[in-house]
Amino acid sequence: MTRLVVCCFSLSIDGFGAGPRQDLENPLGVGGPAMFDWFFRTRTFQRMHGGGEGGETGVDDDFAARGFDGIGAWILGRNMFGPVRGPWPDEAWKGWWGEEPPYHVPVFVLTHHPRAPLAMKGGTTFHFVTDGIESALRQAKEAAGGKDVRLGGGVATIRQYLRARLIDELHLVISPVLMGAGESLFAGLDLASLGYECVGHVPGSRAASHVTVRRRE
Amino acid sequence: MTRLVVCCFSLSIDGFGAGPRQDLENPLGVGGPAMFDWFFRTRTFQRMHGGGEGGETGVDDDFAARGFDGIGAWILGRNMFGPVRGPWPDEAWKGWWGEEPPYHVPVFVLTHHPRAPLAMKGGTTFHFVTDGIESALRQAKEAAGGKDVRLGGGVATIRQYLRARLIDELHLVISPVLMGAGESLFAGLDLASLGYECVGHVPGSRAASHVTVRRRE
Numbered sequence: 001m002t003r004l005v006v007c008c009f010s011l012s013i014d015g016f017g018a019g020p021r022q023d024l025e026n027p028l029g030v031g032g033p034a035m036f037d038w039f040f041r042t043r044t045f046q047r048m049h050g051g052g053e054g055g056e057t058g059v060d061d062d063f064a065a066r067g068f069d070g071i072g073a074w075i076l077g078r079n080m081f082g083p084v085r086g087p088w089p090d091e092a093w094k095g096w097w098g099e100e101p102p103y104h105v106p107v108f109v110l111t112h113h114p115r116a117p118l119a120m121k122g123g124t125t126f127h128f129v130t131d132g133i134e135s136a137l138r139q140a141k142e143a144a145g146g147k148d149v150r151l152g153g154g155v156a157t158i159r160q161y162l163r164a165r166l167i168d169e170l171h172l173v174i175s176p177v178l179m180g181a182g183e184s185l186f187a188g189l190d191l192a193s194l195g196y197e198c199v200g201h202v203p204g205s206r207a208a209s210h211v212t213v214r215r216r217e
Numbered sequence: 218m219t220r221l222v223v224c225c226f227s228l229s230i231d232g233f234g235a236g237p238r239q240d241l242e243n244p245l246g247v248g249g250p251a252m253f254d255w256f257f258r259t260r261t262f263q264r265m266h267g268g269g270e271g272g273e274t275g276v277d278d279d280f281a282a283r284g285f286d287g288i289g290a291w292i293l294g295r296n297m298f299g300p301v302r303g304p305w306p307d308e309a310w311k312g313w314w315g316e317e318p319p320y321h322v323p324v325f326v327l328t329h330h331p332r333a334p335l336a337m338k339g340g341t342t343f344h345f346v347t348d349g350i351e352s353a354l355r356q357a358k359e360a361a362g363g364k365d366v367r368l369g370g371g372v373a374t375i376r377q378y379l380r381a382r383l384i385d386e387l388h389l390v391i392s393p394v395l396m397g398a399g400e401s402l403f404a405g406l407d408l409a410s411l412g413y414e415c416v417g418h419v420p421g422s423r424a425a426s427h428v429t430v431r432r433r434e
Contacts, residue, residue: 013389013430015231015232015403172230174391174426176418176426177415178409178415180408180411186232190397191395191397192397193397194397196395198395203426209391209420
């Protein structure tokens, strides 16, 4: 059965998934990169970004690699695709990742503004979905060919899918960082009442902790 | 220098320090005890509660024991002392802990309602402070004889002291539990702006993680 999963989603101990004031220079928000320190060090990340065989192996890298295994399609909120707001002025923005994005499968981008599909090198095609999160999920599941669909983020998008109880499993990575402000994953969202529970916890290679949250059937 | 410290303060991954609907039967709130699982298993906790030499040693127990070392006085919010609300009807309520509380030093209880000091077995004396958190801190520091003052909680009391930037260091223990509702330590409180930062992180013996937060000078 195709599940909707969130993987490697970094949080500060005060529950923020991104720092404040996200923009082109600070796509993770001001101070946000500190939450991803565990990920930037992994071999999986280094490979994705041209670092060859550099980077660390171990628990963190195992989780990072697993986040790409068995994934047949992705869903991204528009901010995860780029900083452009409002109608697309042209076709110039092609994502944060250059000519060959690290997805290699269909990626469904949530937006209010239609745009033609965008095929990139390496098998990634961005599809722009304007009719809501359930439509995006339906399309992604069809495209996933029996594999899982990974929801990349950002925080607001994950919160929408959580409220609708559409996420089957989340792998959260709690980094020992205090953001103070930014986008809170949990504020005003009662995950226990929505049927979610922690089912696993593994200390990371470095300072972060890996927590698995699953929706009860 | 006498510091004000918070030790062994358990949090859920969604940032709650107690469950909802605290009362006499649920002093930690409904579902709250799951956050303290790491602590209940320690030798330190077992000894405090008559369990003799039972309980586990290791990282969790080291932290639990350290929370009682070098402490010359405590400060507690009234709810930590008991479920009684409003003026004290009589002297009958003497805390949750029986005749010999585990403090063995002066304990300053924040309340709006005056009450005479209460001397218990084993060196614990409860002093009831009606003129605010700064007065309680001043009195506790005087009583601590050069040792640290430990702020026991609950959540609302810790938030008051954090807002006033009066806490020097917090040891938080993040348990892999989703509370969903209850008393949030972080909601609406920008600890980074208040000058706090994470300075340490240690995986626990069991599922919880130990995080140290310190105020910059």
